[in-house]
Amino acid sequence: MSYSAQNIRNVCLLGHGGNGKTSLAESMLYLAGGSIRLGSVPDGNTVSDYDPEEIKRQISISTSILPVEYNGCKINVLDTPGYFDFSGEVMEALQAADAAIIVCSAKSGMSVGAEKAWKFCAERKIPRILYVSKTDEENSDYNAAFATLRDRFGKNIAPLVAPIWDADKKVIGIIDVLHKRAFEAGPKGERLEIDVPEDKKAVLDELYDSLKESVAETSEAMMDKYFGGEDFTYAEMVQGLRAGVRDLSLFPVLCGSALSGLGTRMLLDAIIELLPNPVEGRPLMGENADGELDEFVAAPGALPTAFVWKTVSDQYGKYSYLKVLSGSLKPDMPIVNARTGEPEKLGRLYQMRGKKAEEVKELQCGDIGAVTKMDKLKTGDTLCDPRKVVKLEPIPFPEPCYSVAISPKTKGQEDKIAAGLTRLEEEDQTFHWVNNAETRQMVVSGTGDMQMDVILSRLKNRFGVDAELSEPRVAYREKIRKKVEVQGRHKKQTGGHGQFGDVWMRFEPGESEELEFCEAVVGGAVPKNYFPAVEKGMREAVQHGVLAGYPVVNLKATLFDGSYHPVDSSEMAFKTATQLAYKAGMPDASPTLLEPIGELKVTVPDSYMGDVIGDLNKRRGRVLGMDPAGDGDQVISAEVPMAEMGRYAIDLRSMTQGRGSFTFHFVRYEEAPPAAQEKAIAAAKAMAELDD
Structure with missing residues (x-):
């Protein structure tokens, strides 16, 4: 089914690892009829965590998409990893999403991961909802978790729920403050209405009055009505909350349990009612054909434009994940890649549900899908109609800050590692690798040790190469601190023509990092035609210092005397003599x-x-x-x-x-x-x- 931009919501789930984002995504998909069973992370059968590494480790490593069709809308749920080593996946999801749901656990409240997620959203001015998960688990404490949110964000917090506890303080139901109704979860996660408990009616009235006050502050007309003592209609309440969410003055709080389904439908309702559609999303900046930076305005009726926000490669090929920013896309449509300026033709289009790809005939404005068989595409590319080319700003990935050397366990497999790393780098833009000629090591740089461990596993499972990590060597340098003069003499007689070269060299600290070679020979003691050989010998010699074999810098080498043989002298002989002088003189020049x-x-x-x-x-x-x-x-x-x-x-x-x-x-x-x-x-x- 095709959805217009007004009926699409793109939301990413953010928060600390282990707070229940994947389970919440599964609950949303299952209760909306998108899957026939409720997947479980411990059982390894969730729709979003399908990679063998994710199943083995029981954590999310990549962002996956779960399209949830609910009440005439399509909600593209982007389930992101919570572990910091995979923050690049979060950056990609934030680029594609128009709003965020920050998941906090009822056991821990505002965790570090939630704090960081909040910062990411604040920097990008992304509307957000706070969701308190695991409310019915042992040792959970909704009140304590909510208190940490209230302490952190004050009056900007707008609670839309009031939990209902049993005698053991376990959450067994929730009150929907906006609708003034109470619910509990049925055996299959269905929403069963119950009476609002007597002891919760005063709490409900207090929370509803607080919501009314928040709504009143969203416009002057609402404020006048509020102070005039008039009640708001339901439509006015939703309109005010929606305005507060969009201008980032209100952050609704909901809660529930992904396992029982409690609160999941309420969250789905809030996503549709309160969060912006793709056309209402935050403005993007793009570089036009003249190289000027302009605000990009998303519009369903405009010329087609799409952004490649993620790349996935597997044994079947490469998927480039797209968000359609304006117009619509169809297979075989002619487009221009704004990065390269080259015309291309769109491949087949798909809607992704975890690892499952369902082919579609069109992707509408605001929707998220994937395209195949476009090998030149990279994450961060903008695809445009040839009549209007715009290059959107790239995704701000974190800089690699952790480096390790990588090598095969079996010699001779370096090429296989290089090929595997190149493929993996297409998917994950937060790590890079280089073949460092100076230290003779292949060095991988990324975000942390868990990311490196995953790279090792994927090299083995996907590319069949066992690799190991080690500490990278540091590229030291050597220099001298005092002046020395030394002779280098090379003489060899082997019958017939021999070899003869004789130089006197002066080595001293130089001003330039590069080798400074000078000659001050008087009277033709060394013919000029051998000067280049002497310099070449020096340039080769300084690649290896005498202390630890590191390159020598800040060296001034002067050829000031020597001798030659009219028959036996050659360029090779003078080059060898120069290197003998280097080896003899450098240890006496106070190397450091x-x-x-x-x-x-x-x-x-x-x-x-x-x-x-x-x-x-x-x-x-x-x-x-x-x-x-x-x-x-x-x-x-x-x-x-x-x-x-x-x-x-x-x-x-x-x-x-x-x-x-x-x-x-x-x-x-x-x-x-x-x-x-x-x-x-x-x-x-x-x-x-x-x-x-």
Whole structure:
């Protein structure tokens, strides 16, 4: 069935891992008739968590789509991962969604994951509903959970529910404040109406009056009516709440249990009644054909435009997930990829339900679907009608902050790893990999250790290659601190023409990082035609220092004397003589090891400042300053040796309960302290022995 934009809602489920997002999505799909059974995460049979890794780990790793058809509307539910290593999936879902449901557990209230989800939504000005899950489980406490929300967001919270407890304080039903009705869940999750308990009538009246006050504040006309003592009609209540949700002054709170179905239908009703449709969603910015940034206005009757917000590759091919922003899409339609400027033809179109793809003949404005057999498409591409090309702003993925070296357990499978990582990188834009020629390692950079563990599993299961992770080597440098003069002499007689080269070299600290080669030969002691050979010998030699084999920088090398043989001298002989001089002279020039230093910017709540700064001091970091970042956060600026940052992403998460974030970029090389030099030299020697 095809739905118009007014009857579509795109909502993403956000929150901490384990708070019940996937179970809630399953409950919505099941009670709306979209599946014949209620899937269970422990049983591994949910519609949204279909990847073998998700089933094995019992967590969501990728965002999946569950289209829920309910009361004449289509709700595209985007179930996102709650674990921070998979935050890139959340960024993608936020790009496609027009509203969010932040899921908090009745056992923990406003958890770190919910806090971060709230921040993501606030930055993007996304309307949101708060949903308190697991209200009927042991050790749950709805009142305590709601109190944490009230403390955090104050009067902006608009509770639409009042739980009904039994004698053991277990939630057995809920009161729908807006409709002034009470419900309990039937054996199959159906909504059964019950009488409002006598002891809850006063609570209902109080909550309804509070809602009326919130509605009154959404417009002057409503305010006049409220102070005039008039009651609002149901339509006016919904209109006011909807306006408050859209302008981000109201955040409705609901609750329930995904397992029993309690509260699920009420949530579905709230999504349809209170959350914006795709045409009413937040404005997007796009670059037009002239390279100017304009606001993009979504409109059903406009020329077709769609955004690729996610890519999924499997053994059957590649799916590019689309959100239609204007017009409608049909298979074989000619389009232009705004990133490349190249014309293309749309492939087959599908509606996704977990891993199941159902082919459709058209995708309407505001809807979410997928297209296949378009190998050139990448996440972040904008597909346009050739008559109006616009390039929408890319998805703001988090910077990779955790790096590990990856290698095959069986030698000779490096190409298979590279091919697998390239395919996986298409799906997950939060990790990148490089083949580092200097350290002779394949290095993968991403968000954390759990992401890396999943990458290893997928390499094995999808691409048949067993890989292992290790600490990446640090790219040190070497330099000298004093001047030396040394002779390099190469003489070899083998019968017939021999080999003869003789140079006197001066090595001293230079100004430039690059090798500075000079010649100051007097009287033709070394003919000019051998100068290039001497320079070539030096450029090869400085790739390997004498301390630990790292490249030498800031070196000035001057050829100032030497001798030659009219018959036996050659370019090769002078090149060899130069390298002999290098090996003989550099150890006497006070060589030292330089380590890479990075600029670190850590954003943490005030309460963790002491722990974070103390930890930076242990890492030989220099704190340069602190700046307030708003909302109780501080940004600490520091310079830290890269050798000390290997596990920082994991350690910071542990120190701040996941609330901290950071960026880290190389700035320069500095002389390493003696203890760090000894450690690095010993490691380099051990590695050299291993390579041999």
